[in-house]
């Protein structure tokens with residue numbers, strides 16, 4: 367039997383308008399499994415709108431979005447394959463930074479004590495704040511935690527909206543390296559970025575909006 371390969375992301379004839387302001391009309395996109403796609407463009411060109419549609423967080427006015435051949439949705443099954451920073455999560459009061467990572471790993475069926483959290487915290491500079499409450503972190507530290515939270519669990523597609531935002535210049539290459547490793551491990555990455563050097567460091571295709 368012939369194996370039929372399904373792209374990670376397929377968009378056909380996408381239309382999104384806010385009132386009379388048309389952001390997408392007849393937009394098409396294919397992202398194969400294992401690819402990196404980075405949307406770039408000035409403020410307001412539609413990067414976040416596109417990512418929200420891909421994550422199923424916004425219903426387009428027309429067209430079709432398929433993630434691994436299925437419509438994106440708010441189901442647990444969809445989010446088991448997809449990790450995203452398009453919408454900020456709520457942090458639990460009473461749980462530390464490390465306990466959040468442990469909870470995420472445990473809930474996704476992976477061992478929280480296998481050293482992966484320590485490794486990620488070390489490279490992302492979160493070790494010294496591991497026992498803090500997330501709400502006490504600086505905005506840059508919270509951005510690192512957000513990235514740790516999506517990277518600490520298994521997924522097949524990462525959807526990241528400006529992952530470089532609020533990061534120190536020294537941390538950006540580290541995050542770019544983590545994202546490259548994610549893709550080398552078979553994952554697909556769809557992101558938006560305002561930082562050409564960061565996008566170059568991650569690699570892959572650019573989508574200019």
Ligand SMILES: Nc1ncnc2c1ncn2[C@@H]1O[C@H](COP(=O)(O)OP(=O)(O)OP(=O)(O)O)[C@@H](O)[C@H]1O
Nearest residue numbers: 384385387389407408409410411412413414415416
């Ligand atoms: N809920 C909304 N209601 C009305 N207009 C909206 C809404 N969300 C986005 N827009 C408009 O749609 C356009 C695209 O917005 P979007 O946030 O997708 O752009 P972006 O490329 O992500 O911008 P930025 O680089 O500033 O993050 C903008 O002109 C914005 O004003």
